[in-house]
Amino acid sequence: MTDGSTIGADETAFITAVRAGDPERFTQLTERYRRELQVHCYRMLANYDDAQDLTQETFLRVWHKRETFGGRATLRTWMHRIATNACLDFLAKRRDRSPVPSGLPDAVSEVPYLQPYPDRMLPEDPQESVVARETVELAFVVAVQHLPPRQRAVLILRDVLGWPAPTVAAALELTVASVTSALARARATMREHLSHRRLDWRSPAARELSDDERDVLRSYIEAHERNDLAGLTALLRDDLRFTMLPGSGTTTVGARDAVEGWVAGGLFGPGYDDWRGLATTVNRMPAAALYVRTDGGTEHRLLNIAVLRIAAGEITELTGFDATDKPWLGLPPTL
Incomplete structure (x- = not known):
């Protein structure tokens, strides 16, 4: 996604379409980047709905x-530049788009606006899929939210998209020295939040x-389908990190305490004891x-989605999301 030394076929075709006033060709040339631009906005914002809105704003700005557009950058780079600045403008106006203290003793903070990202909407371009998993995993997306917006943009453009420092500097109207400094600070913060994770996202x-x-x-x-408390407990690591959004926030609990807390909240109790699940x-x-079937119901209705981080055969992190009224997840509403 870096600038090329000569103008390419897409860039020439784009300029020709603009000069000819050909909106159909304009659309053909730009729509191919929609999915990767939306993922880019999601990395910046951690919220699927916001990413959709800012992607649409990007296309309006384009x-x-x-x-x-004069072809001095690739069309992909130019559109990512516009998307990045649209996200920065959004963040400058929304003071509710920053992590908040969790109240836990280890000073963990929460991202209450975090939403899951449906895999069916990820780019199909092999260039993007090389790094797609680790740079859209929830831990990465949450860690990025702890960066100031401009550092966030620098990290994503440099370390995820692989842009050279001069290209990032031009996109953000910074000096190369400022980009280098911002990247160093951003990497240090990411190491704090992802201390046990792989940090080389470009390989x-x-x-x-x-x-x-x-x-x-x-x-x-x-x-869940068997109401098997012992089986569920056995799957959880004893330092499980559990988050439910929107709702109770983040806790770090032992496996037994976690399950007992869920049971106290109604899990496997009356009305929440007839479950079906889909792996996704x-x-x-x-x-x-x-999916849960309540008393008198004839169908199991989608209730929530549990996103799991698994290591050595155990669930180390569980992030639950309310899945109702989210058709963009692509899940059937009933089973």
């Missing part, structure tokens, strides 16, 4: 700025779930879409 990363992840996900769903993925992570 249309209004179309006559300023190939896994795309598919491992057999271990698939087995644990299947067991997690089966434990969001954010390139294993996820269980959970």
Whole structure:
């Protein structure tokens, strides 16, 4: 996604379409980037609805700025530049788009506006899929939210998209020295929040779930369907980090305490004891879409989606989201 030394075929075609006033050709040339631009906005904002809105704003800006495109950058780079600045403008106006203290003793903070990202909306371009999993996983997206907006943009453009420093500087109207400094600070913050994670996002990363992840996900769903408290407890690591959004926030609890807390909240009790589940993925992570049939109901209705981080055969992190009224997840509303 970096600038080329000579103008390419797409750039020439775009300029020709603009000069000819050909909106159909304009659309053909720009729409191919919609999915990767939306993922870019999601990384910046951590919220699917916001990413959709800002992607649409990007296309409006591209249309209004179309006559300023001169081919000095690739069309992809130019559109990402516009998307980045649209996100920065959004963040400058929204003071509710920053992490908040969780109240936990280890000073963890929460991202209450975090939403899952449906895998079916991820780019199909191999250039993007090389790094897609680790840079859309929830831990990465949450960690990015702890960066000031401009540092956030610098990190994503430099370390995820692989732009050279001069290109980032031009996109953000900064000096190369400022970009270098911002990147160093951003990397330090990311190391704090992802201290046990792989941090080289520009080298190939896994795309598919491992057999271990698939087995644990299947067991997690089966434990719900059998109302199997012991089986569910056995799947959880004893320092489980659990988050429910929107709702109760983040807790770090032992496996037994976690399950007992869920039971106290109604899990497997009357009205919440007839479950069905679908194995799926969001954010390139294993996820269980959970459906419940209430008393007198004839169908199991989608209630929530549990996104799992699995290591060594155990669930180490569980992030639950209310899945109702989110058709963009692509899940059937009933089973």
